[in-house]
Amino acid sequence: MSDQKIPFSRRQFLTTTALGAATAAAGSIAMPSVLRAAGAPVKLGVLHPVTGALSYSGTQGRLGATLAIEDINAAGGIKSLGGAKIEPMLGDAQSSPAGGVAEVEKMNSAGVSCVVGGYASSICLATTQAAARYDLPYVVDVGVSDSIIKRGLKNTFRFGPGFGVIAKSALDNLVAINDGAGKPAKTVVIVHEDSLFGSGVAKLLGAKLPEHGFKVLESMAHPTPTRDFNTIVLKIKAQNPDLVIPADYYNEYVLLARTMLQQHVRPKGIYSVLGGAASSYKFVKEFPAAANGIMDCNHWFNPLSDKAQALKKKVEAKGQFFTYEVYLNYSCVGLVADALERGASADRAKLIASLASSTWSGHIMPYGPTKFVNGQNQGAAPCNTQVQGNDIKVILPPKFADAKPIFPIT
Amino acid sequence: MLSPTILIPTVLNGLLTGAVYALVALGLTLIYGVLHIINFAHGALLTAAMFAAYFAFHTLGIDPYIAAFIIAPVFFAFGYALQRFVIGPASHGEDRNMLLVTLGLAVIIENALLFWFRADTRTIDVPYAFQSIDLGFTFLAVPRLVGFAAVFVVALALWLIMGFTDTGRAIRAVAKEKLGAELAGIDVAHVYAVTFGLGTACVAIAACLLVPSYYVNPSAGNAFVLVAFTIVVLGGMGSVPGALIGGLIIGVVESLSSLFLGESLGQIGIFLIFIAVLLVRPQGLFGAKA
Numbered sequence: 001m002s003d004q005k006i007p008f009s010r011r012q013f014l015t016t017t018a019l020g021a022a023t024a025a026a027g028s029i030a031m032p033s034v035l036r037a038a039g040a041p042v043k044l045g046v047l048h049p050v051t052g053a054l055s056y057s058g059t060q061g062r063l064g065a066t067l068a069i070e071d072i073n074a075a076g077g078i079k080s081l082g083g084a085k086i087e088p089m090l091g092d093a094q095s096s097p098a099g100g101v102a103e104v105e106k107m108n109s110a111g112v113s114c115v116v117g118g119y120a121s122s123i124c125l126a127t128t129q130a131a132a133r134y135d136l137p138y139v140v141d142v143g144v145s146d147s148i149i150k151r152g153l154k155n156t157f158r159f160g161p162g163f164g165v166i167a168k169s170a171l172d173n174l175v176a177i178n179d180g181a182g183k184p185a186k187t188v189v190i191v192h193e194d195s196l197f198g199s200g201v202a203k204l205l206g207a208k209l210p211e212h213g214f215k216v217l218e219s220m221a222h223p224t225p226t227r228d229f230n231t232i233v234l235k236i237k238a239q240n241p242d243l244v245i246p247a248d249y250y251n252e253y254v255l256l257a258r259t260m261l262q263q264h265v266r267p268k269g270i271y272s273v274l275g276g277a278a279s280s281y282k283f284v285k286e287f288p289a290a291a292n293g294i295m296d297c298n299h300w301f302n303p304l305s306d307k308a309q310a311l312k313k314k315v316e317a318k319g320q321f322f323t324y325e326v327y328l329n330y331s332c333v334g335l336v337a338d339a340l341e342r343g344a345s346a347d348r349a350k351l352i353a354s355l356a357s358s359t360w361s362g363h364i365m366p367y368g369p370t371k372f373v374n375g376q377n378q379g380a381a382p383c384n385t386q387v388q389g390n391d392i393k394v395i396l397p398p399k400f401a402d403a404k405p406i407f408p409i410t
Numbered sequence: 411m412l413s414p415t416i417l418i419p420t421v422l423n424g425l426l427t428g429a430v431y432a433l434v435a436l437g438l439t440l441i442y443g444v445l446h447i448i449n450f451a452h453g454a455l456l457t458a459a460m461f462a463a464y465f466a467f468h469t470l471g472i473d474p475y476i477a478a479f480i481i482a483p484v485f486f487a488f489g490y491a492l493q494r495f496v497i498g499p500a501s502h503g504e505d506r507n508m509l510l511v512t513l514g515l516a517v518i519i520e521n522a523l524l525f526w527f528r529a530d531t532r533t534i535d536v537p538y539a540f541q542s543i544d545l546g547f548t549f550l551a552v553p554r555l556v557g558f559a560a561v562f563v564v565a566l567a568l569w570l571i572m573g574f575t576d577t578g579r580a581i582r583a584v585a586k587e588k589l590g591a592e593l594a595g596i597d598v599a600h601v602y603a604v605t606f607g608l609g610t611a612c613v614a615i616a617a618c619l620l621v622p623s624y625y626v627n628p629s630a631g632n633a634f635v636l637v638a639f640t641i642v643v644l645g646g647m648g649s650v651p652g653a654l655i656g657g658l659i660i661g662v663v664e665s666l667s668s669l670f671l672g673e674s675l676g677q678i679g680i681f682l683i684f685i686a687v688l689l690v691r692p693q694g695l696f697g698a699k700a
Contacts, residue, residue: 051524052529053529053629054529055524055528055529056528056529056530056531056627059528059529194674220672220673221672221673221674222672222673222674223673223674223677225633226673227427227624227633227634227637228423228427228664228665230419230423230426230427230665231420231423231665231668231669231673231676232668232673234416234419234420234423234548234669235416235669238413238415238416250531251531251625251627254531254533254625255624255625258539258540258623261540262539262540262542262549262551262623263542263548263549263551264542264549286533286535287533287535289540290540
């Protein structure tokens, strides 16, 4: 009788509650996918160095990414996910690889579907690797170092061109411009900052320019920051080259160009590769005399695209300059949105597959068809720009050009 | 490279650059000589003054050289207040505390500037920015010549203040014998603050001289401070003529070593001198033996 007084034994209780818990758990796991189908937001990590030495570029990059997210959301979000909105999770890499990695860890824990950004090559190298541990798709915004995409990381994609492609275009275009003008330039002086970027450009050009009939008179390295360019400019003056090729970051580039003007050093051309200030509206606006005629091979938007011009107006209306960080990040977010749309899933593995098979078109960059091979967009290419009449014009490739090169300038 | 057509302009350029280094170092050496603290906030104060000069030109349209007459007194007051109400009280009489307080101030000032003005690099375009005087064999940029002349005026003024005014005598008394000066009725806290104010006014003037040909961003001042420390050691801690001569020497050494070793290695010249001075003549060129 006493047994009947206990209708529910301890063992039975445990079994049923365990079952119940399992059912509840299964239910809760299933819940988000149900919710997502109804348009739950897709979390996107937006990672830039917004404090520290790179903060200007980082802030510009963040601006581009957030503008893209606003535009995508305003246009109805990701339609194949029931109009899901993109929800940015902003991160600050603090201008260091370690800072970037810490943010990737946070973003991963917060369940982002993808990360966009990084800016500097050193930061991108570290953050893409950290994201790879979680199979988290990562779209590099700038990071031109080619080692970023040569490590076989399945999660890493770069929409823009890498250093190798840019350097090759720079060299081919220089030869084309010089040949087109009747080969007025024969001698070259390279002025470069002494870290990986500047030294890399100098080494490559120093080796390749002689093959095309140029004589490199001297390659002058300088640290960042350099307070005074007078000695360098005096040396350039003594060498009297036809072409000066600077590979510097913004501040040093501006100081160099200004000092050259002060010292009345005007070569036949100033031609830069990824020049810090050469294709910067800020430089042109502030020092039109020093900037005039400078050519550059760099990231650039498609000047013939209405969408690009509309975005430029929008950015300038905010009182900001339309720098390459802005439109590259804008494009990278667009690439991710397109992949989400086609894949109809915010799942990381599916997004990686969708990015890898991307054929995204109709964007604002002067690129060929989008096709990723080992994470690198094969269509990506730089443009040659020249400062002409207080504006920056695209002079090459002809398909996207809105002006003809003016060379020699003196 | 040894031809006079490049050597003479290089030396001239070194002197012009060195003069501005000297002015930054003057402020630093004054503060060290009297307060015996190494002012880590010197670079941040230079940057703040550069921003002041930038905005004076940009928003009020005041030429940086004119603005110096407003910004220098304002920064004198700012420096005075910093020492009187922040650094002095926070240090509780311990020199090492002062060091940490100035380091903290540097971090605060720099980040406040970053917060308000972002990391954006700014420059001003004055009408004379690209004017230069043709010497036949080289061009000397007008803004740099103005800077050179102004540094000597400031150094002379400082020398007159230190030598011939009651404030100057009080400063020298405190620097030599703090306790004695206090017993003689000198308000030491006031003298400390005046000295810090003078040092800060020096960087404010340096900032106004730099802005027409240099750029401004929240870390722009740092580029000058490491060199200024070297000059202070070379010239002798606390010595006004030492800072002036030291600045010119460092300017010429930097310029010449950039010419012969390249810009990247040019900095080596400065620091070789720094080490050599510490080894051979630790009191500096014009410093009294400790």
